[in-house]
Each structure stands twice: as C-alpha cells, then as structure tokens.
Amino acid sequence: MTRLRVRFAETDQMAVAHHGAYAVWLEVARVEWLRAHGYAYTELEAQGVSLAVSMLTVRYRGAARFDDELRVETRLTAAASRGCRFTYEIRRDVDDALIARAETEHVAVDRRGRAVRIPDAWHAFLMRQVEREPG
Numbered sequence: 001m002t003r004l005r006v007r008f009a010e011t012d013q014m015a016v017a018h019h020g021a022y023a024v025w026l027e028v029a030r031v032e033w034l035r036a037h038g039y040a041y042t043e044l045e046a047q048g049v050s051l052a053v054s055m056l057t058v059r060y061r062g063a064a065r066f067d068d069e070l071r072v073e074t075r076l077t078a079a080a081s082r083g084c085r086f087t088y089e090i091r092r093d094v095d096d097a098l099i100a101r102a103e104t105e106h107v108a109v110d111r112r113g114r115a116v117r118i119p120d121a122w123h124a125f126l127m128r129q130v131e132r133e134p135g
Contacts, residue, residue, distance in 0.1 A: 017064040029072035051106035069093040079126035
C-alpha cells in the first residue's frame with residue numbers, strides 16, 4: 001500500500017484532482033510495490049529493460065481533493081514472459097471512500113523501445129507475486 005497526499009499542483013480551480021494526476025499516482029504506487037516486494041525498478045532498468053505502459057484504465061468513483069490523504073492498494077494480477085498487469089484501488093484515508101479503480105498493462109522493452117522478454121530472474125519474481133483478483 002502506498003500513501004499519497006493530493007498536491008495543489010494536481011488540482012483544478014475547484015480543488016479537485018485532475019485526471020492526469022492519477023497516472024502519476026499509479027506509477028508511484030507501482031514502483032513502491034516493487035520496492036516493498038524486494039525489487040527496485042532501477043535494477044530492471046540497469047539490465048536494459050523497462051516496463052512500458054501499454055494500457056491504462058481508470059474508473060473514477062469519487063473526487064480526490066487538495067490535501068486529501070490517499071491510499072493506493074496495488075496488486076500484480078498477471079505476469080507473462082513479455083509483460084504484466086497491475087490493478088489498483090485508490091481510497092481516501094479519512095473515510096475509506098473509494099476514489100478510483102485502475103489497471104495498467106506493461107510490455108517489457110529494451111532501450112530502443114523494442115519488445116523483449118523480461119529477464120528470467122524478474123519473470124520468476126513476478127510469477128511468484130501474482131495475486132488473483134477478488135471475487
């Protein structure tokens with residue numbers, strides 16, 4: 001789980017978080033998820049591989065506002081030789097209100113942006129971390 005606070009720069013004139021901020025929050029949560037599970041994303045990049053976002057969906061359920069504290073629950077729900085999928089729930093901390101559900105899919109790419117296989121050690125790590133989505 002990653003905790004975030006909605007920054008003023010992420011809001012519109014009504015103090016509501018702009019939809020573009022969600023992509024940043026998901027990236028922060030994904031990198032923190034990897035770190036919490038024992039792998040730093042920089043280790044993968046040091047091997048010449050990045051996980052490019054190939055799909056992003058967000059279903060907004062409520063408004064996040066300036067200075068709200070948010071929790072982002074992150075789960076790896078699929079892993080394959082060339083990519084993976086994460087799902088997320090964003091909740092307001094004070095009242096546990098569901099703000100959004102999201103999903104990202106990623107393709108492993110080399111430094112030139114060509115699709116490649118995920119290095120074996122990373123692939124094995126990801127396969128061990130896959131969680132099934134709740135009922």
